[in-house]
Amino acid sequence: MPARNILVINCGSSSIKFALVNEAHSQFALSGLAERLGHHDAVLHWQRGGERDSLMIPSGDHRTALAQLLPLVQAAAGGKLHGIGHRVVHGGEHFTTARRLDPAVMQAIRATIPLAPLHNPANLQGIEAALKLFPDLPHVAVFDTAFHQTLPEHAYRYALAESLYREHGVRRYGFHGTSHRFVSQRGAELAGLSVGDSSWLVAHLGNGCSTCAVVNGQSRDTSMGLTPLEGLVMGTRSGDVDPNLHGHLARVLGWSLERIDTLLNKESGLLGLSGLSNDMRSLEQARAQGHAGAAIAIEVFCYRLAKSLAAMSCALPHLDGLIFTGGIGENSPLVRSKTLAHLSLLNLALDKHANARTIGGVAGAIHAPGHPRVLVVPTNEERQIALDTLALLH
CATH class of the missing domain: 3.30.420.40 (ATPase, nucleotide binding domain)
Known part of the structure; x- marks a missing residue:
């Protein structure tokens, strides 16, 4: 089977960080950042190989930036893009692993917005824009919090009334899970x-x-x-x-x-x-x-x-x-x-x-x-x- 290409998208409220990852290569085929989205000086930066370039997209939003990114991705992937992975900051207790995006998963991410009011709405905005631009590709949500769902209860509970946890999800969730998972696995490999x-x-x-x-x-x-x-x-x-x-x-x-x-x-x-x-x-x-x-x-x-x-x-x-x-x-x-x-x-x-x-x-x-x-x-x-x-x- 030929090596597959995955576009990874990380959306903030006014930015999109992206990378085109080929499973057979350690270097990104394409990577970059769209920033200041929604403002008059919105801009898309990208790097392919040793070349860097930028494009002004005045007042462009997430969908505008992704639309400009689409032909760059298709060219770098040789027309063979196999899926899109979305970083989602908070999965609450709903998600212990990555999940294929479907209406039920989207609704669960929306339900977690009170736990991450600055992050999850931006993540959803990027997901919805990408779904419209790449409707035929599989989309996957990868959650910062998922790796930490193995914490024992004595580590994740706060010393607060139980109702705050049971009814409102007030507990310790942890973040940077994708990074902690990657480097601990890599560290074990390096140490034999x-x-x-x-x-x-x-x-x-x-x-x-x-x-x-x-x-x-x-x-x-x-x-x-x-x-x-x-x-x-x-x-x-x-x-x-x-x-x-x-x-x-x-x-x-x-x-x-x-x-x-x-x-x-x-x-x-x-x-x-x-x-x-x-x-x-x-x-x-x-x-x-x-x-x-x-x-x-x-x-x-x-x-x-x-x-x-x-x-x-x-x-x-x-x-x-x-x-x-x-x-x-x-x-x-x-x-x-x-x-x-x-x-x-x-x-x-x-x-x-x-x-x-x-x-x-x-x-x-x-x-x-x-x-x-x-x-x-x-x-x-x-x-x-x-x-x-x-x-x-x-």
Whole structure:
């Protein structure tokens, strides 16, 4: 059978990230981003091979962008596109695996909108546009939350009235599941271990950050919760704060719920701590130049990450290794070094030279001899979504 092509689509409220994945090749045949959709300066960027190009689509929406993308996809796929995989952020308790899209699945995604009001409507908007443009192709939804549906009840329940869980779905769901699944499987391969007989700590570090405990290929605990705000310090998200912060800010400053929500999601994290940037690369440069805000932002980020990893270890029967992934995890020797400095009780230690050279998409071991494995594993969520899509096409 010839190698098959899957178009992977990840829709935000004003953007579409896409990649054309061929099951036989590691590099994407086509990839890119449509951004600022709905605005006068909407634009479609794409890369094919070593060539990059852009097209302005003034005031274009999701369907406009996908219509412009269609001939590019058909050309790159040689006219042979076999399916479309859609990233959906929140599947609630409805979905434990990827699913072929049909009216019942669409309705279940709509029913989950109260749990992800910023993400699922955008995901649905992209799905509906793609269904109209590609009506004859199979469409598959791959859920960020699905991988974490193996969490035991004692890990996903909040200490709240049971009715809030039973009637309103208030529990911990976790996110970045596609990434945690991909890199833990890849980590086992690199270590020569069976996925079904291995235990990993995983740190996915980008603008959004989360940790995960993966046992025998299944998620057993993770740092994100009901929403992606819980857990680690992130680019602009605060991560964990005192639950009564909302009440305190409302009483003392008279802030509305919407204002506090904006603070915690868009004005906090590395940006809030540093007063400078949410980009770790910029903060590392500023720290080297003596910027105090950048320095404390990095210290807090690494300490909170180490605390989370230590907490995740409670879910492991043993430790086969720690995996760093995501834009920061794959490219910041400083963050990896500072984080492990707080984890001496787990006997984790780095090889300084291996840590320094493992950047820019390079995978490999960075632990010191005689210490537990520490791996850098580049994530590839688009490829995992394509593989999940292909699995349902058999």
